[in-house]
Amino acid sequence: MILYVSLFSIITSAIIAIYNWRINPNALLLTGVFGIFSTYGLTHYFTVYHQDVFWTAIFYGNLSPLWYLPGAMLYLYTRNTLTDKSLFSSKIDYLHLLPFLIQAINIAPYLFSTFDYKLEVARLLNADINYVRTLGSGFLITPSISFVTRPSLVIIYAIASLFLLKKYHRKERNNQETSKQYKLVYNWLLTLSLVSLIVAVNFLLMTLELYDAPVNRVIIESEPTYNISGIAYALLPLILIVFFPQVLYGIPLVVSPKKAAKITIPVADSADPLAETAQIIVDYIKNEKPYLYPEFDIEDISEKLDIPKHHIIYCFTMILQKKFTAYRSAVRIEHAKELLNAGTADTLSIDGIGAQSGFSSRSGFYATFKAETGMTPSQYLEKLA
Numbered sequence: 255m256i257l258y259v260s261l262f263s264i265i266t267s268a269i270i271a272i273y274n275w276r277i278n279p280n281a282l283l284l285t286g287v288f289g290i291f292s293t294y295g296l297t298h299y300f301t302v303y304h305q306d307v308f309w310t311a312i313f314y315g316n317l318s319p320l321w322y323l324p325g326a327m328l329y330l331y332t333r334n335t336l337t338d339k340s341l342f343s344s345k346i347d348y349l350h351l352l353p354f355l356i357q358a359i360n361i362a363p364y365l366f367s368t369f370d371y372k373l374e375v376a377r378l379l380n381a382d383i384n385y386v387r388t389l390g391s392g393f394l395i396t397p398s399i400s401f402v403t404r405p406s407l408v409i410i411y412a413i414a415s416l417f418l419l420k421k422y423h424r425k426e427r428n429n430q431e432t433s434k435q436y437k438l439v440y441n442w443l444l445t446l447s448l449v450s451l452i453v454a455v456n457f458l459l460m461t462l463e464l465y466d467a468p469v470n471r472v473i474i475e476s477e478p479t480y481n482i483s484g485i486a487y488a489l490l491p492l493i494l495i496v497f498f499p500q501v502l503y504g505i506p507l508v509v510s511p512k513k514a515a516k517i518t519i520p521v522a523d524s525a526d527p528l529a530e531t532a533q534i535i536v537d538y539i540k541n542e543k544p545y546l547y548p549e550f551d552i553e554d555i556s557e558k559l560d561i562p563k564h565h566i567i568y569c570f571t572m573i574l575q576k577k578f579t580a581y582r583s584a585v586r587i588e589h590a591k592e593l594l595n596a597g598t599a600d601t602l603s604i605d606g607i608g609a610q611s612g613f614s615s616r617s618g619f620y621a622t623f624k625a626e627t628g629m630t631p632s633q634y635l636e637k638l639a
Contacts, residue, residue, distance in 0.1 A: 257304075259484035260488075264292045276563070280504065282341065283327045284331050285491075290320050293317050301379060302383060308373070308376075315372075316365060318400065324450070325407040325411030330347065332415040332419065333415075333418055334504075357395070360392030360395045364392065401461045402458065416448070419440065435500065435526070439504060449486055449490065503568040504564060506527075519533055521573045535559065535566060566578070589611045594634060604635070608631070
């Protein structure tokens, strides 16, 4: 089960990263938490249960520096989501990578050893798993110490994340009561931090048992812990993708220097702090008509209005209740209908009208027009006559 759960978690984490990192770079921190925990599950499976010399040589020890990162990633993801920052927002943030770098240096002799040597280590481990306490050790830190420090760091960072959430809850209590997005994201961060804390505590307790008992007995007794932890970390990204994708937009804070004169658009939540930003975006699209250019996309809005991309996505999805692509198609078709109503088809072909409305191809124009109006441009023109 550990193998399949770990692979599933890696796949769902990759999906989150691929589809969201351009919009909100903090998605990379989140997928790092899930993905790195999953690689630990794979290493455990191939080293302990599968006992294949080749795969044990591939996984054992080589990924250990990465296992010092999930705690830091969890903390930075929580902080960035609450403060609307992105990835490593200051030079001080890079200090969180120190445990990773120390372990990478510590185990460098093993990392750069020959594959034949790693195969020999794998054979010894398969013969007696108790060798895990000494084989592949670094020259600064022994495996026994590494086993303890890894979950301990996650515990420290998880507690720090919970502290941030408590502080945020006191400050933004009113917003959480009035905004569904605030409440949803807060509950998600609380769940993620608590699950990480519980899993890390269980792993630490299990690791401490290694000092007083044979490794093989501890492994047998700890199998339920590995399975439950793996299932938890597999379900969390799945639930995120299927049921609560809006969590990935975070809690956008108003940062635009511009200000809307008046909210005139229908919005899902007029109390949302980005309602004015949504109005600014709609006014820009309406007045400047950037959609008439085939290449028009979210990055154009972001650059022109100096608004972060994930704020724009949030405005369309959560406030305007419409995806950006659907909104763009709708305004393009409205422009095409205006041209047809004005009799432009007398001097310009229907294909030309599509091009002037921002469509890069005839097929795209016809398909979108029919989807929006229920008829083709030609049928619409006949109806006018």
